[in-house]
Amino acid sequence: MxxxxxxxxxxxxxxxxxxxxxxxxxxxxxxxxxxxxxxxxxxxxxxxxxxxxxxxxxxxxxxxxxxxxxxxxxxxxxxxxxxxxxxxxxxxxxxxxxxxxxxxxxxxxxxxxxxxxxxxxxxxxxxxxxxxxxxFRMVEGVPLVIPEVNPEAMEGVRLGTGKGALIANPNCSTIICLMAATPLHRSAKVIRMVVSTYQAASGAGAAAMEELELQTREVLEGKPPTCKIFGQQYAFNLFSHNAPVLSNGYNEEEMKLVKETRKIWNDSNVKVTATCIRVPVMRAHAESVNLQFENPLDEETAKDILKNAPGVVVIDDRAANHFPTPLEVSNKDDVAVGRIRRDVSQDGNYGLDIFVCGDQIRKGAALNAVQIAELLL
Amino acid sequence: MxxxxxxxxxxxxxxxxxxxxxxxxxxxxxxxxxxxxxxxxxxxxxxxxxxxxxxxxxxxxxxxxxxxxxxxxxxxxxxxxxxxxxxxxxxxxxxxxxxxxxxxxxxxxxxxxxxxxxxxxxxxxxxxxxxxxxxFRMVEGVPLVIPEVNPEAMEGVRLGTGKGALIANPNCSTIICLMAATPLHRSAKVIRMVVSTYQAASGAGAAAMEELELQTREVLEGKPPTCKIFGQQYAFNLFSHNAPVLSNGYNEEEMKLVKETRKIWNDSNVKVTATCIRVPVMRAHAESVNLQFENPLDEETAKDILKNAPGVVVIDDRAANHFPTPLEVSNKDDVAVGRIRRDVSQDGNYGLDIFVCGDQIRKGAALNAVQIAELLL
Structure with a gap:
């Protein structure tokens, strides 16, 4: 480091x-x-x-x-x-x-x-x-678990039986998105979700974080940036996620959001599209999430639901223009959600826009895994 | 500077x-x-x-x-x-x-x-x-013009008549988005658009760019960042756009995208929602744009349309994972579009996801204004 x-x-x-x-x-x-x-x-x-x-x-x-x-x-x-x-x-x-x-x-x-x-x-x-x-995330029979969302998927996996098992931790973007989207889904049923991500360097590992720091120093000194991890300038720039692009034009990171959401929600009909972008931020992801519901859900009810959701904190001060930022959630356990508002492009109360931030290394990876392990105790 | x-x-x-x-x-x-x-x-x-x-x-x-x-x-x-x-x-x-x-x-x-x-x-x-x-953008009778999109809105405004006139340059995010969305709209009619922006410092002026540079140096030196323009850390961070938040929960920048699109397209029915975010990039905006069409439009046709669109360049190399970046369009006239793909969350060919980058100071402001002036010659 x-x-x-x-x-x-x-x-x-x-x-x-x-x-x-x-x-x-x-x-x-x-x-x-x-x-x-x-x-x-x-x-x-x-x-x-x-x-x-x-x-x-x-x-x-x-x-x-x-x-x-x-x-x-x-x-x-x-x-x-x-x-x-x-x-x-x-x-x-x-x-x-x-x-x-x-x-x-x-x-x-x-x-x-x-x-x-x-x-x-x-x-x-x-x-x-x-x-x-x-x-193993998409392997049938392997539970894919966010403890606050679908602990029931782990039923039957227990310590002390002598029987081993695999439990998969979802992708970081999926965890952070679904921590906020699930409580709303439980209330009004999400039928379609459009996600755009702002992903931190940490998702690509410690070396990527070091390279972002190094590149930033180099650019500020007027030197050409060292591009070993991503093959292009990351400092003061952003780019489409480095995961391989599939034949349908989506990259693997985006398809994780599409497929893992279906498995975690146990709902093969939910429609998801995602655009995943890396931004020059160190260790917390942000996501702009547009939601379409089957049933109406007004803004105030949505805020109340999110305020009471486990592992979620609402930061939504319109007057002070204070909303979640990656820096504010860095090294924190809770996923922060804000910019909660009725989507003006949808009729009535059938749509919401929200903005979510979560620590990629913590809730996006290590914390969620340890919480899964806690369910075994 | x-x-x-x-x-x-x-x-x-x-x-x-x-x-x-x-x-x-x-x-x-x-x-x-x-x-x-x-x-x-x-x-x-x-x-x-x-x-x-x-x-x-x-x-x-x-x-x-x-x-x-x-x-x-x-x-x-x-x-x-x-x-x-x-x-x-x-x-x-x-x-x-x-x-x-x-x-x-x-x-x-x-x-x-x-x-x-x-x-x-x-x-x-x-x-x-x-x-x-x-x-004056939303004032009735004042043309709001992107020369490649709606030059006809300036009809009747001429030099040499002795008659003055106001012509409004659209907001930078609107210009950059519509440079790519309009050719597709002309072909298949956009009925709904979900936009998430990745906006550069330049939109807040030269002082904001200087502050981003200064803050970045400070953070790298372990010093607290100087927060005069935005009141919070911008270096290695991102935040909801600093424009005032309105009573509907959207900020002014987002509502510009909603309202200006309707005026420029002369279509009061087009539905737009936007989430505008500032990212630590210097002078070019990026936008993730999800499009819903009235008529089918397949991916290949969309690519061809964009390749032939004036002022637009397609950067869409899936194998090399090469797509538009803010750095690549900085100081360039053309708006770059890539990640052109059928939206898997919509049935048939009624939806597309695209990713657009454009120089905020150039096409997002100065170039577009000078192009408007050229229409007067």
């Missing part, structure tokens, strides 16, 4: 959180006692040196997730590195076929091909895998 | 063009001869020291706009400054009631209140005013 990543406690710095807690008010010692306990499950974190892997640890710690042991797993390249977690020293181990012996829950975030190879091996050993990659 | 603004010839620098030409291949002397000529109209540029004012000069020069004289007008604060235009020295004059004596065409970009005060005074003197502010 670049130099600036170390000073993340300053609100104006848009760089990733370290593994230290973001809630320093809780006494640290008390948390360690609660977390490390004989009757907790044994954990493994796969891809522990990555941006999401590091955030897994941060979230586990913040939420006092109980565990009797934790394995730090990564590629051969990172094996042997030392790291501190809750004041204890750990050595990163190389991910291998026998890594999951005795592991109850494994949190995976090491890319799709690692998940495809090692996910089934872990399940075979009786481990419940919470996978942050896209490898 | 900040230090970096001077080195705009480097492609990776996202800062505004100076008044020097961006097409150095044309011999400079030839252009001066063509531009400054006895039988050309007399011009005035109001707000000449601003970002758009400077770009007026650049565009007039690039396009060999003929003139027999040109007055540089600005506020008292800027009066007396010297500036060079086409190798001649000019002194900036204070804008006054008698400034328009003998002026045939005045290009205004000094804000709405200046336009409201001095626009009618100029018209009274027989001047044709091309106004870049929002002051």
């Amino acid at each position: 670049a130099a600036l990543a170390r000073i993340t406690h300053k609100a104006h710095l848009p760089f990733p959180a370290s593994t230290t807690t973001t809630t320093p008010s809780k006494p640290r010692a008390a948390r360690i006692c609660m977390s490390l306990q004989e009757n907790g499950p044994s954990l493994a974190v796969v891809g522990v040196t990555g941006a999401v892997g590091q955030e897994f640890l941060s979230v586990l710690s913040d939420r006092d997730f109980p565990y009797r042991s934790i394995k730090m797993l990564a590629s051969k390249r990172s094996a042997g590195k030392h790291m501190t977690f809750q004041d204890r020293d750990y050595v990163v181990e190389e991910l291998k076929v026998d890594s999951f012996e005795g592991v109850d829950i494994a949190l995976f975030s090491a890319g799709g091909s690692i998940s495809k190879e090692f996910g089934p091996i872990a399940v075979e050993k009786g481990t419940i895998v919470v996978d942050n990659s896209s490898a | 900040a230090a970096l603004a001077r080195i705009t010839h480097k492609a990776h620098l996202p800062f505004p063009a100076s008044t020097t030409t961006t097409t150095p291949s044309k011999p400079r002397a030839a252009r001066i001869c063509m531009s400054l000529q006895e039988n050309g109209p007399s011009l005035a540029v109001v707000g000449v020291t601003g970002a758009v004012g400077q770009e007026f000069l650049s565009v007039l020069s690039d396009r060999d706009f003929p003139y027999r004289s040109i007055k540089m007008l600005a506020s008292k604060r800027s009066a007396g400054k010297h500036m060079t235009f086409q190798d001649r020295d000019y002194v900036v004059e204070e804008l006054k009631v008698d400034s328009f004596e003998g002026v045939d065409i005045a290009l205004f970009s000094a804000g709405g209140s200046i336009s409201k005060e001095f626009g009618p005074i100029a018209v009274e003197k027989g001047t044709i005013v091309v106004d870049n502010s929002s002051a």
Whole structure:
């Protein structure tokens, strides 16, 4: 991580959180006692040196997730590195076929091909895998879960049965969008959704965040920008999401929003279109979401519904022009929603426009995965 | 303008063009001869020291706009400054009631209140005013013109009649959106349009661009950012457009897209919704546009239509993941369109998603205004 990543406690710095807690008010010692306990499950974190892997640890710690042991797993390249977690020293181990012996829950975030190879091996050993990659999301029978939205999809997956299982963590854009759209959907049934995203560098990993920082310095110094990750200038620019473009003209990121929404809502009829764009922001995504409903839903009712939705915070001060921003939700658990207004392009109260922001690494990845694991306890 | 603004010839620098030409291949002397000529109209540029004012000069020069004289007008604060235009020295004059004596065409970009005060005074003197502010856009009888879209709206406005007139330049977001949407509208009739914008700093003026640059330096140095223009951090962040929010929850920028589209298309039934967002980009806007048509329009036909549309360039290479970016259109005249695809959320060929980028200062303001003036010649 670049130099600036170390000073993340300053609100104006848009760089990733370290593994230290973001809630320093809780006494640290008390948390360690609660977390490390004989009757907790044994954990493994796969891809522990990555941006999401590091955030897994941060979230586990913040939420006092109980565990009797934790394995730090990564590629051969990172094996042997030392790291501190809750004041204890750990050595990163190389991910291998026998890594999951005795592991109850494994949190995976090491890319799709690692998940495809090692996910089934872990399940075979009786481990419940919470996978942050896209490898198994659309596989029938694999629950795709946002705990606030569809916890019922995990019914039947339990610890202590000796039976392993795969549970998929949805794509970050899908999670952030559906955290706000679902409560409205439950009330008035969304029939169509038009999404435009403003996605942060973090979605492409820690190296992408470093490159954005480096490029920005270079451009400000009048130098040509280093373009290793994306192949083009990112600083003071934006571009269509770097995911491969499919034959229908949508990129994979956009089709995740289309397909995952259907699976999570268990509604094959919901119509979704999306345009996914990367913007020069560090770690929180924003999304402009246009909703069409089957039943009427007025603006005030929608605001009330969102104010009472778990994991959602409404920031919607029209007079002060204060609405959600990526910076404001960075390192935060809640997804923020604002610009809640009746869509003037639709008749009556059958449409709403909203603007949503959420921390990509936290609720968009690590937090959601740990919340899934909490449902197993 | 900040230090970096001077080195705009480097492609990776996202800062505004100076008044020097961006097409150095044309011999400079030839252009001066063509531009400054006895039988050309007399011009005035109001707000000449601003970002758009400077770009007026650049565009007039690039396009060999003929003139027999040109007055540089600005506020008292800027009066007396010297500036060079086409190798001649000019002194900036204070804008006054008698400034328009003998002026045939005045290009205004000094804000709405200046336009409201001095626009009618100029018209009274027989001047044709091309106004870049929002002051007169929605006034009945005032043509609101994108030359490639609705030149017919200017019928009856002519030079040499001694009769003054007001012509309004549309809002930058509207111009950039409609440059791409109109050719498709002409073919299949747009009935509804959902727009999400990614707007550059330049829309808020040169000072906003400087602040974005300054803030970015500050954040990279670990300092708190200077927040004078927008009141919040812009560097590595984005936020809902700073225009005032109206009672319907839309901000003024969004309602411009809604209302100006209806006026320009002369279609009071077209339904438009918009969410306008400022992103940390210097001088070109991007827009994600979802279109619903009355008649079917397939993807390939749409591409062909756009390829043949005046002032539009198609950048749509799916294999190379190469689509329009703000940086690529900066200092360019053409609006770029890409991500042209059938909307999977609509049945048949009744919907398309597109992504549009255009230089906010150029086609979004100065170029469009000069093109309007060219229609008068």
